[in-house]
Amino acid sequence: MAEIVLDGVSKRFSDGYEAVKDMxxxxxxxxxxILVGPSGCGKSTALRMIAGLEDITxxxxxxxxxxxxxxxxxxxxxxxxxxxxxLYPHMTVRENMAFPLKLAGVPDEEITRKVxxxxxxxxxxxxxxxxxxxLSGGQRQRVAMGRAIVRDPSxxxxxxxxxxxxxxxxxxxxxxxxxxxxxxxxxTVYVTHDQTEAMTLGDRVAVxxxxxxxxxxxxAELYNTPKNIFVAGFIGxxxxxxxxxxxxxxxxxxxxxxxxxxxxxxxxxxxxxRSVIVGIRPExxxxxxxxxxGRESGTTFMAKIDLVESMGSEAFAHFEVAHEGVESKxxxxxxxxxxxxxxxSGDQGMIVAxxxxxxxxxxxxxxxxxxxxxxxxxxxxxxxxRLGG
Numbered sequence: 001m002a003e004i005v006l007d008g009v010s011k012r013f014s015d016g017y018e019a020v021k022d023m024x025x026x027x028x029x030x031x032x033x034i035l036v037g038p039s040g041c042g043k044s045t046a047l048r049m050i051a052g053l054e055d056i057t058x059x060x061x062x063x064x065x066x067x068x069x070x071x072x073x074x075x076x077x078x079x080x081x082x083x084x085x086x087l088y089p090h091m092t093v094r095e096n097m098a099f100p101l102k103l104a105g106v107p108d109e110e111i112t113r114k115v116x117x118x119x120x121x122x123x124x125x126x127x128x129x130x131x132x133x134x135l136s137g138g139q140r141q142r143v144a145m146g147r148a149i150v151r152d153p154s155x156x157x158x159x160x161x162x163x164x165x166x167x168x169x170x171x172x173x174x175x176x177x178x179x180x181x182x183x184x185x186x187x188t189v190y191v192t193h194d195q196t197e198a199m200t201l202g203d204r205v206a207v208x209x210x211x212x213x214x215x216x217x218x219x220a221e222l223y224n225t226p227k228n229i230f231v232a233g234f235i236g237x238x239x240x241x242x243x244x245x246x247x248x249x250x251x252x253x254x255x256x257x258x259x260x261x262x263x264x265x266x267x268x269x270x271x272x273x274r275s276v277i278v279g280i281r282p283e284x285x286x287x288x289x290x291x292x293x294g295r296e297s298g299t300t301f302m303a304k305i306d307l308v309e310s311m312g313s314e315a316f317a318h319f320e321v322a323h324e325g326v327e328s329k330x331x332x333x334x335x336x337x338x339x340x341x342x343x344x345s346g347d348q349g350m351i352v353a354x355x356x357x358x359x360x361x362x363x364x365x366x367x368x369x370x371x372x373x374x375x376x377x378x379x380x381x382x383x384x385x386r387l388g389g
Contacts (some may be wrong), residue, residue, distance in 0.1 A: 002064035002187055003029045003155035004050060004076070010061035011211075017043040021211040022059070027189060030182050034202035037234070038337035042211040043191045044159055050189060064154060079148035080157040083164060085140040087132040087147075093119075094128040094323050095144045095269040103169075111150075116166065117148040138169045145180065148241050162197065171209050174200055195235055199217050199223070200306060207231050209333070221303065222386045229384040230330040232377055237258050238282045238316060238352040240377070241333070242326045252376070253279055255323040255349075256301040259373040264388035276387065277326055279377035285353030288368040298372045302377040303351075317353045317361055319369075325349075330384050 004027040011020040013122055020042040035043040048054040049061065051217045061068055073126065073165045079100075087096050094115055104281040117173045119125045122142045123248050141161055148156055162177070164171045178201050181188050187365035192198055198205045199219040207214045207230070215227040219235075226232035234238050246253040252261050288300045303319040353369060 001362075003027065003062075004155060004187060004189065005060075005062040006046070006288045006339055007047060007060040009046070009056050009061055011042070011049060011054060012057040019211050020049070020053060021099060023213050023214065025213060027187060030185045030187055032188045032190065032201060032203045033176075034198040034205045035189065035208060036193070036195055036198040036205055037208035037214075038333065040210075041208040042079070043208050045211075046208070047157055047159055047189060047191045050155075052076050077154040077159055079151045079153040079155075079274075080159065080278055081141075081144050081148050081161045083160040085132070085144045085164075087140060087143055089132050092129050093124060093135070093143050093146075095141055096132070097150055100147060101152050110303070114150040115146075116151075118149040121149065121183070122146050122176075136169075138145040138173055139167050141165065142176070142364045143171060145177075149180075149184070150222065153186070155189065158188065158190040158322055160192055161190075164195070170194075170197075179203045191269060197233065197238055205235075207234060209330075209349075225386070226377065228278075228330065229279070229328055229332065229379045230381070232279050232334075232379070232386075233331060233334045236281060238354070240281055241282070241351045242328075243321065243351075244323055244326050244332060245276045245378070246273060247276055247378075248273050252276065252378070253277060255321045255372065256303075256369075257299050259299055259371070259376065261378075262374055262376055262388065265376065267388065277328060277381050278383075279379065281375065281377075282352045282354040284372040285317075285351075285355065286370045286374040287317075287355045287359035288370040289311060290356050290359060291370045294372075295370065297374045298370050300368050300370045302366055303369050305361055305363055305365055305367050306350075308361060310357070312357065314357050315355050315359060315361075317355050317359075317369075319367075320349045321351050321353055324347055328381070328384060 006023050006025045008022045009127050012018045023046060035046060038041050049056050052071060056069050063076055097115045098111045098120060119128055124142055124146060127135060129138060162173050165173060176198060204216060205219055205222055206216045209230050215222060215231045222231060222235045226235060244256050250261050250266055255269055305317050305319050307318040309316040380387060
């Protein structure tokens with residue numbers, strides 16, 4: 001195991017494009033670190049620099065107590081698992097897993113022991129004599145992981161290893177990967193575009209945007225106290241809703257009504273009126289008829305429901321709120337990345353509320369919705385930075 005430190009690391013390609021900009025990141029010994037962000041944000045480039053597959057333009061990379069900028073990949077004591085399984089089709093599972101050890105000249109007895117131990121860990125014992133073509137996608141990915149495990153490296157690097165699997169299998173494999181990393185205790189850097197993977201797998205999550213590290217923290221920290229609009233909009237599913245707001249005294253005026261300001265936000269906003277962007281998580285709305293306790297901490301408003309998605313244990317209510325729009329480069333980038341499939345409200349005025357499954361709210365009806373004012377997130381429209389703690 002080893003600590004991995006990126007100290008002012010940058011990557012600039014020959015055409016002048018800077019994929020990673022002055023990145024500072026300390027990955028602790030034995031930690032499961034997730035790099036997450038939209039396509040083109042630099043997360044895979046950062047991983048490839050750690051692996052030695054991309055040269056570092058500026059800065060210093062340390063693995064353990066060794067500077068590895070100029071070391072070849074084979075000399076860095078790391079193992080990488082790619083998006084594609086990269087298995088040899090003519091070899092059995094046993095032979096695929098043993099291959100890196102044979103290249104390293106490891107004695108046959110030790111190879112057999114390590115392969116069988118890894119197969120036991122990954123539930124592959126019954127498949128050791130099969131070839132990749134006869135395995136499912138999840139089994140192939142476990143073989144790829146087994147090939148990395150047998151090397152007993154200082155660190156695992158994983159580049160979107162589950163993205164080729166179907167949705168149900170991804171959920172199962174997430175559990176397997178998390179348990180595997182916990183059991184082995186090996187420093188792991190895992191790249192993904194899927195923020196659900198990021199939130200459920202990592203000890204800490206590093207969010208990237210346009211080559212720049214935006215925020216690093218535990219999943220709950222990123223969710224509850226996002227540093228800026230980009231992190232707030234990227235982390236969470238369904239995404240955070242955004243509305244234009246105007247602070248006046250100890251209240252904020254929103255298209256859905258006037259709400260009391262949370263104490264920290266009121267202090268951060270300072271004196272006088274000012275415009276803000278207000279973020280509200282879907283779970284901070286509720287069917288007003290079901291709110292018994294704490295009702296005074298929020299306010300209610302009427303909305304015409306466009307769609308109700310029943311999820312069994314909960315439901316998502318979609319409705320529009322008329323307003324002049326929220327202008328933000330961060331939100332525009334999130335909308336582009338999502339393909340408008342799961343976009344924060346922006347200038348469309350669409351709001352998603354996560355409501356209790358007992359709600360009688362139906363599509364096409366006017367409904368009274370409650371919003372929890374104590375859970376508001378306030379952001380500066382110009383900088384996109386969070387106001388308050």
